[in-house]
Amino acid sequence: MPLANYPYQFQSRKVRSEFFRLLPISFFVVAFGAAFGLAAVQVGLSPFESLIMSSVVFAGASQFAALDMWAGEVSVLPLMAVVFAINSRHLLMGASLYPMLRDVSPGKRYALLLLLTDANWAVAAQEYQSGRRNLEVIVGGGLVLWLAWIAGTTLGVFFGGLLQNPKALGLDMVLGCFLLAMALGGKKSPRVLVAWLVAGSASLAAWKWLPPNSHVVAGALAGGVVGFFWLDKPARKQANGEGEAHHGD
């Protein structure tokens, strides 16, 4: 390998502004964390253990699923399989950031992946589609989401009774609505719409007929195949040296 060159420049001011940008959504994450904390102590985890889990796992859906399997004894392989299946979307999310991440030294690259989660990834992926490179949101946004998840868990394990029914307030839909807003805010071309149609159908089919929790990966890969065979034009433009400058804002 020739001299390694990692041109991505992190701007600490932008990391800070991305922290505050994801602060509003983090309040909802606190509510979710509280629901997790409450559920965790209800299945017999101590407050300390619940907090450790939220801090080091930091993947809500898989943590809830683990609680479902919690008893006096826990079977290790089924637990690991469920956690892997639910979190396997991270594999694709990380891969989709690779064109940016390869411009970051491996140390920093894997350090910032510690904070990779749905919401901050969705922002980074959407901006990348519009030609903006934003890894700062993974760091700053990831940090505020992580802190919110821990703060929420803390609230839940100690004052769980405050939020008995987050569903009545619609709080279970925060992430779904956020992800939908990100999807609709991104670039929409015929190619993307066809990919969505394929992805949605494949996801639905996998959800109905394939093993549980495989639908996200199945749908996403099916959508990716559309992109593999149907190339967007800007790629060719760039090859001609006419890449559009998107750095306006």
Added chain:
Amino acid sequence: MVIETTPTGVLGLIALMAVVTLVTRFGGVFLMSFVPISPRIESFINTMASSVLIAIIVPMAVAGDLGALAALLATGITMLVLRKPLPAISAGLVAAAGVRYLI
């Protein structure tokens, strides 16, 4: 294999969950570092990225209650009209809470 939920056992289980999750966070990027990025591969991962979102949302809408459906509809419409995420998400939550209150 089974682990008892003694204090040490619980920490062991949490450690296993953390490792598995870390593998998913690192794995995609690690594997990509062996793949040459051609325009075709780049197009694949870009389309895949926006498809992840759809693949999460569609079963959520189909499996969810009327409140979930109302939330996604309200978010979708608001987002297409205003093009601002926060009002769109708020509209979604209000719709879910409202529908669930009424039913």
